[in-house]
Amino acid sequence: MKLKSKILITLNSIKRNYYNWRYWNNVYKNMMKYTQSLASKDKSYMLLYKNKPGIALSFDDSFRINDWYKYGNKIFGYYDVKVTFNINAIHHFKGKREHTQKEIDMLLELQSMGHEIGHHGFKHKKATDYSNDFGLDSWIEDEIVTLIDWMDQQSHSKTLEKFKKPVSFAFPHFLFDSKHVSELVPKYFKIVRGHLYKENLISFNHSGFTPSICLDGYYSYNLHYIKKIMRLVKKSGKNLIFTCHSILPKEFDWDVYGWGKEAKKSGTWRITPQMIQTIINEAREIGLEFYTTSEIAGIATFIDHNFEKCIRELISNPSLKWIPLSELSPIVELDLSNQGISNLDGIQYCVNLEKLHLGGNNITDFRLLKKLPKLKKINFGNDLKEKISNINY
Known part of the structure; x- marks a missing residue:
């Protein structure tokens, strides 16, 4: 490779690195400018x-x-x-x-x-x-x-x-x-x-x-x-x-x-x-x-429409377009028995859930129950007991 070409490649690399540094430095400095008043003890x-x-x-x-x-x-x-x-x-x-x-x-x-x-x-x-x-x-x-x-x-x-x-x-x-x-x-x-x-x-x-x-x-x-x-x-x-x-x-x-x-x-x-x-x-x-x-955005979502329907019956305004995450936090007991539920997606938002009833559903994956730190009692029903070997409590 000719010396002139090598110099050109080196200069282009230096130029790219400079513009990269300048862009990210400006992004960071701008964020610092606006966030100085954000570090509040109020959470x-x-x-x-x-x-x-x-x-x-x-x-x-x-x-x-x-x-x-x-x-x-x-x-x-x-x-x-x-x-x-x-x-x-x-x-x-x-x-x-x-x-x-x-x-x-x-x-x-x-x-x-x-x-x-x-x-x-x-x-x-x-x-x-x-x-x-x-x-x-x-x-x-x-x-x-x-x-x-x-x-x-x-x-x-x-x-x-x-x-x-x-x-x-x-x-x-x-x-x-x-x-x-x-x-x-x-x-x-x-x-x-x-x-x-x-x-x-x-x-x-x-x-x-x-x-x-x-x-x-x-x-x-x-x-x-x-x-x-x-x-x-x-x-x-x-x-x-x-x-x-x-x-x-x-x-x-x-x-x-x-x-x-x-x-x-x-x-x-x-x-x-x-x-x-x-x-x-x-x-x-x-x-x-x-x-x-x-x-x-503070929204809880659900794959299973039957599960979502059960949750909507528990919140303060069931007709809301989206279910706020804040509405799931107070739930300590949840009875989902015989509701035709096949997917538990969304239950991970019930972080204070202590008791759960699941009998009479077609659920095959229980891994999300491990995301519930306060869960103490689960009623699987006789039909689900054979499907829970992958869950340890």
Whole structure:
């Protein structure tokens, strides 16, 4: 390689590193500016579910489902590091086709591991551009309502489980304005995610627009500043959303997918499994929790509609669009006998539950009962006693 080329490569590397440092330094300094008055002893805004500030990892664009499924499952575990996967109904590059049944199954299996499936627009259209061309009402109908309806029509090919009704929305390309936010909240969603804004931190039970910090694409990540920002989150007592896209090893060749030149730029929007693991390790070391976006919004969700119906009968206002997490905390005894329940997702929010009756249901997975620290007595009924060998008390 000629000396001139080597010098040019070195200069470009120095330039990239400088811009990376300058961007993340500005993000951190801006957060410091707005958060100096946040470190209060008053923790009344804390979530009754965990009472710990935390991180929400938010992944966009479900044409990346193979990456999410292959690498995410290994890192996140079962109801451990819970994240939000924001989906569309179409593949961005394979002829704009809708998701195959195999892809839908993978998305629903991620949901069954404790993750949130958020709304990211039916065809991933830019909110402001589409609204300028066709009107805001058309964007709502074509991108929002259509995907909600599409999600409601899908089910897993084997378990028959369905998508939960989405609580959160992520604006494609981070493009939006106040009109779009007011049209979406609270009619369609409890919380809608964009990009940087002021301190970038979110209180529990938040409603409306929420900012995030992107870790990939041309924003890239800077581990030094990410760690400093996470410590700032801990100090503030609030929460932060990190936005990402694909989960892929650094050495993975994007061209292997064969999606053509059109997809080349999308291949730069990726974060490595190693970096995600580093963030997880850092969060645990300093005492941060991991939440889904809907949990930060203070909402409890359920896979099983029969289970949700039982919970609604116990809360102060059963007709609420979404069930507040705060309504589940006071529950100390729960009788779910003979209710046709097959999935206990959502019971992890009943953190003060002491007695539970489960007989007469078709439940085969009891692992979530381990998430209930105060549970003392369980009545499985004769029909379930043979199915609980994986539970130890």
